[in-house]
Amino acid sequence: MNIKEKVLKYLKSCKNSSFVKLSRDLKIPFSKNKELSDILNELQKEYKVFRDNKDNYYAPELIETVVGLLNVSNKGTFGFVDYNINEETGEKDSVFVKNFNFKTAINGDLVQVNVYKNPRDENDQNNGIVTEVLERNTHEIVGFIKKTEKSNTVFFQPIDAKLKNNKFIILPSNVSFKVNDLVAASVVDYKERYIEIKVDKVITNDADPMVFVKAFIEQVKVPEAFPEELKNETDKIPQNIDLEDQSNRVDLTDQMIVTIDGDDTKDFDDAITVKKLPNGNYFLGVYIADVSYYVQEHTEINKEALKRGTSIYLVDRVIPMLPFELSNGICSLNPNEKRFVMAAEMEIDKFGNNVNCKIFQGIIKSKFRLTYKQVDKYFKENSILEEYSNQQEVSELKKMLNEAKELSLILHKFKENQGYIDFEIDEPKIKLNEDGSVKEIVIHKRGFSEVLIEDFMVRANETVAKYLFDNKLPLLYRIHEIPDFEKINALENSLKAIGLTLPDIDLSDINPQLFSQFAAQIKDQRNDDFVKLSFLRTMQKAIYSTDNVGHFGLASNFYCHFTSPIRRYPDLIVHRTIRKYLINNHSRDDIDSYTSEIENYGVLNTKSEQKAVQIERDVNDLKFAEYLKDKIGQTFDAQIQSILNFGFFISFEFKASGLVHKTSFFDGEYEANETLTSAKVGQNKFNIGDWVKVVVVGVDLVEGKVDCVLESQYPKYLESQSNLKENLRFKHTGAKSGKNKKTS
Structure with missing residues (x-):
C-alpha cells in the first residue's frame, strides 16, 4: 500500500487530522513531508480529501448534487450557492464553496455543485465543489486599464470586488484605450486560469469625478441612450x-x-x-x-x-x-x-x-x-x-x-x-x-x-x-397593504428602546385611523427623523396591482x-x-x-x-462616499439608526450612512440584544436613536460605503491599524493619519 492509499484509508477511519498528526500516526519520516504535502494537494484536487477552517484534513462524504446561482463574497475568496429556495417564505439551503473550487464559474453563474459533508463532525459546514457551469450570467465586465510598476505590463482591474481574484487576458480589439481608462469589456472565453476579454468601449478615465457613478450605471445596465429603432x-x-x-x-x-x-x-x-x-x-x-x-x-x-x-x-x-x-x-x-x-x-x-x-x-x-x-x-x-x-x-x-x-x-x-x-x-x-x-x-x-x-x-x-x-x-x-405583525412588533420595540411610552392602543387589528392615533401620541413625546423613519420602516412597499x-x-x-x-x-x-x-x-x-x-x-x-x-439611492451613496473621502479623520455627530450583530449603522446630519463595525471596539466584546435595539460593549450601552460622535476612517468609492469608529475608540483604532498592510483597491482610509479634526 503506497502513501496515498494509506493517507486516504487513515482519513476515512478517523476524525479530522492535522498535517503533523497525520505524518506522525502514519510514521512518515520528516524527509517525506514534501511528498505527503503533494499527496494531500492531489487528493484535494480529486475531491477525496478536504481541509477545514482549522487546517485539519478529512475524507468527505458526497451527499447530493444541487443547482443554484453562485454568490461570491466581496473578498472573492469564497461563495455560497443557494438551493431548495422557498419563494413564499424565503427559506433556503446554502452550501459553502471556496474560490479554488469554483471551476471557471464567477459571481452570478448558474452552477451544478456536489455537496460534501464531514461525516465525523456534524457541526462542520457542508462544502461544495462546482462540477459544471450551466449558464453564464456575466457577459460584460467594467474595469480600469492599469499597468504594473516593475514590468510596465498592461492589465485589467475589474471594478467588482467579487472578481478581484480572477485574472484577465485582454485580446486585441478595434477600440483604442490608455492606462487609467475605465472601460467596458465583453467576455470572450472562460479559461481554467484566466478570463479572455475584449474592450468594447472607453467610458471615461479615473480623473473624472463621476467615474464611479459612470461605472455603476454601466454595471447595472441603465439604458441612457434610446435604441436607433x-x-x-x-x-x-x-x-x-x-x-x-x-x-x-x-x-x-x-x-x-x-x-x-x-x-x-x-x-x-x-x-x-x-x-x-x-x-x-x-x-x-x-x-x-x-x-x-x-x-x-x-x-x-x-x-x-x-x-x-x-x-x-x-x-x-x-x-x-x-x-x-x-x-x-x-x-x-x-x-x-x-x-x-x-x-x-x-x-x-x-x-x-x-x-x-x-x-x-x-x-x-x-x-x-x-x-x-x-x-x-x-x-x-x-x-x-x-x-x-x-x-x-x-x-x-x-x-x-x-x-x-x-x-x-x-x-x-x-x-x-x-x-x-x-x-x-x-x-x-x-x-x-x-x-x-x-x-x-x-x-x-x-x-x-x-x-x-x-x-x-x-x-x-x-x-x-x-x-x-x-x-x-x-x-x-x-x-399599499397594512403593516404585518412582525413590523408592528419591531416598531413597538424600537419606541420602547428610546424611552417612549407606548399609547394604550391595540394595533393587532390595525387600520389607518388607529395607526394615525398611535403615531400622533408618539409624536407628542418625540418627533425627530429617527421616530419618523421608525414608522416608515413599519410600512409595506407600495406596488401596482x-x-x-x-x-x-x-x-x-x-x-x-x-x-x-x-x-x-x-x-x-x-x-x-x-x-x-x-x-x-x-x-x-x-x-x-x-x-x-x-x-x-x-x-x-x-x-x-x-x-x-x-x-x-446607490448613486447618492457613491457621492456621499466621495464627499467624505477628504474628511477622513474628522469627527461628526451621528445618530444610531440600526443595531445588528456585526455593529451598528449611523446616520450623519446630512443623511449619509456609515457603519461602526464591532471590530472597532477595544474596551470589550460587542454584544447586541435579541431585539436589536441596543448593544453593550464593556460598561457602555448604545441604543438605537442615540446620538454619538464618530470619526470617519475609510470610504469605499465603488460600493459607496463609509466606515466609522467612535471618537473614544479612534486612538486605539489608529494603533491597531498602524502595521496593517492591505490592498485597499478603490478605498480611502485614514489609518495612517493621527489627525482628528472636529466638524460641527
Whole structure:
C-alpha cells in the first residue's frame, strides 16, 4: 500500500487530522513531508480529501448534487450557492464553496455543485465543489486599464470586488484605450486560469469625478441612450398641436391654468387651477399631459417605455422613460404653448368631500411656469412675478393661488382625519461642481407649495381610481397593504428602546385611523427623523396591482397613479384605460383579457420602480462616499439608526450612512440584544436613536460605503491599524493619519 492509499484509508477511519498528526500516526519520516504535502494537494484536487477552517484534513462524504446561482463574497475568496429556495417564505439551503473550487464559474453563474459533508463532525459546514457551469450570467465586465510598476505590463482591474481574484487576458480589439481608462469589456472565453476579454468601449478615465457613478450605471445596465429603432418614430412626433385633430377635446386655453414645479424641472406633466364657487365649494382642475395620445401600443417607443418603466433621477442627470421629443417636447406642459391633456375636474365641498367629478380630454395653454420657491415666497410675502407686464393675469394668478391654498388646507385636514400621516422627512440634495465633483450637501425642506401640489395630485389619483371602479372598469391600482405583525412588533420595540411610552392602543387589528392615533401620541413625546423613519420602516412597499386592497399609507380606499405619465408607465396604462373605455367607448367584451394584461404590466412596473429607487439611492451613496473621502479623520455627530450583530449603522446630519463595525471596539466584546435595539460593549450601552460622535476612517468609492469608529475608540483604532498592510483597491482610509479634526 503506497502513501496515498494509506493517507486516504487513515482519513476515512478517523476524525479530522492535522498535517503533523497525520505524518506522525502514519510514521512518515520528516524527509517525506514534501511528498505527503503533494499527496494531500492531489487528493484535494480529486475531491477525496478536504481541509477545514482549522487546517485539519478529512475524507468527505458526497451527499447530493444541487443547482443554484453562485454568490461570491466581496473578498472573492469564497461563495455560497443557494438551493431548495422557498419563494413564499424565503427559506433556503446554502452550501459553502471556496474560490479554488469554483471551476471557471464567477459571481452570478448558474452552477451544478456536489455537496460534501464531514461525516465525523456534524457541526462542520457542508462544502461544495462546482462540477459544471450551466449558464453564464456575466457577459460584460467594467474595469480600469492599469499597468504594473516593475514590468510596465498592461492589465485589467475589474471594478467588482467579487472578481478581484480572477485574472484577465485582454485580446486585441478595434477600440483604442490608455492606462487609467475605465472601460467596458465583453467576455470572450472562460479559461481554467484566466478570463479572455475584449474592450468594447472607453467610458471615461479615473480623473473624472463621476467615474464611479459612470461605472455603476454601466454595471447595472441603465439604458441612457434610446435604441436607433425609435428614430423613425421620434422623427414623426409633432412639436405643436396645430395640425392634430382637436374636435373631441374641451378647449381650456383661456383658463388660469399653471404648472408649479422645482427650479430644475424640464418636463412638466401636471398643471392645476382652483376656483372658489358661489356655493362655497371649490373647483379643482388637474390637467395631465396626454401621453397616451402620442405613445401608442405596439410601437417601438411604447416597447422601450415599458422596458424602462420609469424615469430615473440621478445627481447629475435624468434618465428618461420617454425620448426627449416627448418628455421635454410635445408632452411637456410648457408655458404659453397649446398642449393636449387628460383632465380630471372636481367639485369639492368645504369639508374636503368630492361633490362631483369629470374626466375628459382637453387642450390647455399654461399661463405661468411657477416654481415652488416662487409660490412659497408669494404665500409669505404676497409678491410674485412683479416684472410681468400683464398685471390683470398676475391678479388672476394671485386670486387662484389664494384659493388653492385654502383648498389644500381643507384636503390635508381631510386626509389626516382619514388616517393619513405626513412624516415630512427631510431629504438630502447633493450639489455638484461643473466637473461633477461634490460641492456640498444641503438638506431640502419641503415648502407649503410642494404640499399643495401633492394634495391636489393625491386627490386626482383617488378620484380617477374611484371613478373607474364605479364604472366597473379594470384598473392598475397603486396599493399599499397594512403593516404585518412582525413590523408592528419591531416598531413597538424600537419606541420602547428610546424611552417612549407606548399609547394604550391595540394595533393587532390595525387600520389607518388607529395607526394615525398611535403615531400622533408618539409624536407628542418625540418627533425627530429617527421616530419618523421608525414608522416608515413599519410600512409595506407600495406596488401596482389590479386587485384593489386600498392604500394604507395614504388612508385611501381607491388609489392609482394618473398624474405622471411622462415619467411612470403605470400612469400611461391608466390613461389608456380611460381612453379605451370612456372616450373611445371600446367594447367591454375583452375586459378579462385586458385585466390580465395590465396585471402583468403591474408586476413589471413594480420591479422597474423598485430597481430605479435602489439605483438612485446607490448613486447618492457613491457621492456621499466621495464627499467624505477628504474628511477622513474628522469627527461628526451621528445618530444610531440600526443595531445588528456585526455593529451598528449611523446616520450623519446630512443623511449619509456609515457603519461602526464591532471590530472597532477595544474596551470589550460587542454584544447586541435579541431585539436589536441596543448593544453593550464593556460598561457602555448604545441604543438605537442615540446620538454619538464618530470619526470617519475609510470610504469605499465603488460600493459607496463609509466606515466609522467612535471618537473614544479612534486612538486605539489608529494603533491597531498602524502595521496593517492591505490592498485597499478603490478605498480611502485614514489609518495612517493621527489627525482628528472636529466638524460641527
